[in-house]
Amino acid sequence: MASILNPGQQDERLDYLVGSVLDNFSMTVCLVNYLVEHHVRKLPPPQATIHFTGQWEPASIPGTNCGFFVNPVMTMAGVDCRRSLEFFGLKLDQKQNALVPVRNRRSDDLGIEAFGLPLATKAQFLSATSSVLSKPVEPVVCNVHLWVDKQLAHFTQVTDIIMMQAIRDASLVMIEAYMRLLFEALGRPRPKLNPSV
Numbered sequence: 001m002a003s004i005l006n007p008g009q010q011d012e013r014l015d016y017l018v019g020s021v022l023d024n025f026s027m028t029v030c031l032v033n034y035l036v037e038h039h040v041r042k043l044p045p046p047q048a049t050i051h052f053t054g055q056w057e058p059a060s061i062p063g064t065n066c067g068f069f070v071n072p073v074m075t076m077a078g079v080d081c082r083r084s085l086e087f088f089g090l091k092l093d094q095k096q097n098a099l100v101p102v103r104n105r106r107s108d109d110l111g112i113e114a115f116g117l118p119l120a121t122k123a124q125f126l127s128a129t130s131s132v133l134s135k136p137v138e139p140v141v142c143n144v145h146l147w148v149d150k151q152l153a154h155f156t157q158v159t160d161i162i163m164m165q166a167i168r169d170a171s172l173v174m175i176e177a178y179m180r181l182l183f184e185a186l187g188r189p190r191p192k193l194n195p196s197v
Helices: 007-040 067-088 122-132 137-152 164-184
Strands: 049-052 059-062 090-093 098-101
Touching: 007 067, 007 164, 067 090, 067 137, 067 164, 090 137, 098 122, 098 137, 122 137, 122 164, 137 164
Parallel strands: none
Antiparallel strands: 049 059, 090 098
16 A cells, blocks of 8 residues: 655645646536537537647647547546546446445555545445436446446457446546545645636
């Protein structure tokens, strides 16, 4: 088991979680909401162009569709859902299609206990996150976890396709889990996400 991080290490890890994991969850929510509205209006898929601005000259990368941007964002959100569950101390039991406690951690795994907090129980996790969805949380995160295991970890003959709304919903759940079970449990304010949802 990893030792408890000192305050400086905690700040560094929290900054990383916000800047990459939580911001990507937030981006996923924004993208899916936009694409769902696009679909409801029976419009063809939009194109996307990525613009870079900064200290050096600006650059634009045009795409013939939005998939070259949306797919990596949503794929990473799925991976982050899976690893976030393990961060909190939970994983998918595929036979039961249910969340169960993580049994063993590797010595270099980073979990919530490295912040001096206890592993979340399934009941605590579901209680902390149930307010963000109008449907049960557990099947949503279990389905995304299974999708990551079967479709992203390796090539498979299973053709189970996950809907982007499930990845959006799992992203909302994970944002709330981090806010309640990590930031608030540490007595820290909820960070501002970019983009905000």
